[in-house]
Amino acid sequence: xxxxxxxxxxxGREVYCDNGFFDGVHDEGTLLCHQCNEGRED
Numbered sequence: 877x878x879x880x881x882x883x884x885x886x887x888g889r890e891v892y893c894d895n896g897f898f899d900g901v902h903d904e905g906t907l908l909c910h911q912c913n914e915g916r917e918d
């Protein structure tokens with residue numbers, strides 16, 4: 877089952893939960909897709 881969680885706050889791409897696994901990153905109240913999270917500097 878694929879459920880829409882929200883949109884990436886950086887690029888606007890839709891972020892989903894696929895079969896119980898969150899396919900994105902939630903960091904300090906910010907929802908990001910994996911690609912945008914990888915591009916961030918820590």
